[in-house]
Amino acid sequence: MTKKKILFIDDEPNILSGLKRMLRSIRKEFHLEFTESGKKALEIMEKHDFDVVVSDMRMPGMDGATLLAEIQKRYPYSIRIMLSGQANEESIMRTVGVVHQFLAKPCDPEYLKAVLLRVCALHDLMAHPSLKEMVSQLDTLPSLPKVYAKLRQAIANPDVPVSEIAAIIEEDMAMSAKVLQLVNSAFFGLFQKVESPARAVNLLGIDTVKNLVLGVGAFTEIKASSKVFPVKELWSHSLIVGNCAKKIAMTQSEDNDLIDNSFIAGLLHDIGKLVMLAKMDKLYEKTTLLAGEEGISLRSAEKRIFNAVHDDFGAYLMGLWGMPGPVIEAIGFHHRLDNYPDNKFSPAIAVHLANAFYYEKYPDTITTAPHAVNIPHLEAIGLSDNIEQWRELCSEILEQEGEL
Structure with missing residues (x-):
């Protein structure tokens, strides 16, 4: 080697x-x-x-x-x-x-x-060579959402006023509307009407709003549509997985970076699917159909058709966008914890669990083999006793699927 x-x-x-x-x-x-x-x-x-x-x-x-x-x-x-x-x-x-x-x-x-x-x-x-080959076939890769990049630059100033953060979000009316829609949903449980980005930042905090903007931006800038693949549901799924991953991380650590990275990684864990669908729509629709017809996982179908999988592609794109290492790792390893060279709790584990709990609750949202919790791996690193606690913690969030 x-x-x-x-x-x-x-x-x-x-x-x-x-x-x-x-x-x-x-x-x-x-x-x-x-x-x-x-x-x-x-x-x-x-x-x-x-x-x-x-x-x-x-x-x-x-x-x-x-x-x-x-x-x-x-x-x-x-x-x-x-x-x-x-x-x-x-x-x-x-x-x-x-x-x-x-x-x-x-x-x-x-x-x-x-x-x-x-x-x-x-x-x-x-x-990986197969990923390089697939990337080389694309005309362009999506750029980091502009509003998020501008937010990130503004937040570099520790004294930045909330009004400036809100003004940046308001520059993109579609972004502003989507963020307010999410903030006012039951998803955040604020129990009060939020009518402006400034109020949203005050209530949720700059980091949470920044991460929401990244997710919204990624899903709006990467244009994808399909009669076969449920693109609209992918956003709802991703948002719920992000929130579940954040809640799970909060039970294990008070480290704000770990918690934030779990949320971002959950929000973007399937970004590779979106890019593949946007750039190679016919082939990816064929992949979706193959998974359903043969009862295999979508990743197995991706491997057969592309010789690469969406989590590799998502990790690669996040690397180009300059995301933190733990976010990239979580996206790349959430389906294969056995290959993850760490024996401690991480965003990768939080996203793996959140994703598995989602499909336990909503098995009908996929036509392929289910994503199961990797119990042997969690047993090996001494975390299996927490599975039921985490599942219960996520159950309330999972009930909000229809509200997003």
């Missing part, structure tokens, strides 16, 4: 020496290279492909954010990690949309090794 190649960039020789010592035990599994500047890193990458790039933030000449933005442009298949002691609000916000993971120095050696193992597994999904 070919070793994964990882490039480390830091302008301090002592830091690089420390990393070499820290990672000595994984040299049999990885090919590691080290360099002291962004310029040298780009020169190295012109000659060799790297699966993962790990950069410091503050470096003379070309800083880490600038370097990783250039790598994103030139080598989109490379996973980008920021490992930096400059873990303040401003530096983190500069990496939004560029970095898959942000790790603060000093970083625990075992944690760093675990992250590297996980992102290399993710890279296998994003860089």
Whole structure:
């Protein structure tokens, strides 16, 4: 098996020496290279492909954010990690949309090794030859929704007023109307009429509204229609899975990043289906029909026709959009937890469970093999005792299917 190649960039020789010592035990599994500047890193990458790039933030000449933005442009298949002691609000916000993971120095050696193992597994999904072949057949890939990108930029300012966030949403009337429709549904249980985006932001919080905008934007900008595939129901399904995944995550952690990433990943877990349908509608309709006729899962039918599956495609697209690593991992692994190289609770597990609970409740919404909870995997990592609690927690949200 070919070793994964990882490039480390830091302008301090002592830091690089420390990393070499820290990672000595994984040299049999990885090919590691080290360099002291962004310029040298780009020169190295012109000659060799790297699966993962790990950069410091503050470096003379070309800083880490600038370097990783250039790598994103030139080598989109490379996973980008920021490992930096400059873990303040401003530096983190500069990496939004560029970095898959942000790790603060000093970083625990075992944690760093675990992250590297996980992102290399993710890279296998994003860089699979069959996926590359399918992507190469498309004329264009969807861009990150513009309103979301503008929101993300505004939120980089910790002092941004709610009125500015609301004004950005209101620039897109369709977006504004859809967000208000969702906020006023039973889905959020606010028990009061919300008549403006500003009020929605005040009640739900900037992060929740930002994530809603991303989901709405993705589903409106990626145009897809079909007589065979239920596109309209896909949005309702995705929103419910996102909310269930968030509720499940809240029982396991108070980490806001983990909770938010579970919601975003649930919202976008099937985005690969939407893109495949939008770009290859006839073939994807054929895939849907094949699954129904033979009683196999949609993923099995996708594999037969495309030699790739929607979760790989979704993970790839989210990588190009600059989503956080845990979101990409959840989208890529929610159907195959056995291949996920982590034994702790994660957004991938939250989305897997939420998706399975949805299809337990609404088996008639699919004509293919059901998505079952992976009980053996949850038993193996000590989480199986929580399944019934999570199922009960999601039952109330699942009752809202008809209201969205």
